[in-house]
Amino acid sequence: MSEQESWRELRDRRLTEPGAVEAYEATRLAYELGKTVRAMREGRGWSQNDLARKTGMTQSAVARFEAGGTIPTLPVLERLARALDADVEVRLTPRAPAA
Secondary structure, rough: OOOOOOHHHHHHHHOOOOOOHHHHHHHHHHHHHHHHHHHHHOOOOOOOHHHHHHOOOHHHHHHHHHHHOOOOHHHHHHHHHHOOOOOOOOOOOOOOOOO
């Protein structure tokens, strides 16, 4: 990256590469899921170790998940939801047609 190229310009250029938009969206979703789980865990006053014990995961796996560092499988989401007394909802919603 040249000094004259901003991070925004670099990101915009990289997003034009094949598969980049899909990877960016998957990462964004993983981050949002992790943020939600962390908020729920902290709302219960639990440590990452507490959640790890309740889900059969390791503390480091919980930390990676909460940081958005992994894209979870449905079974992992179900284990987290069960431990947090929550429901997993997966929906496909049609997009509005372009005008």
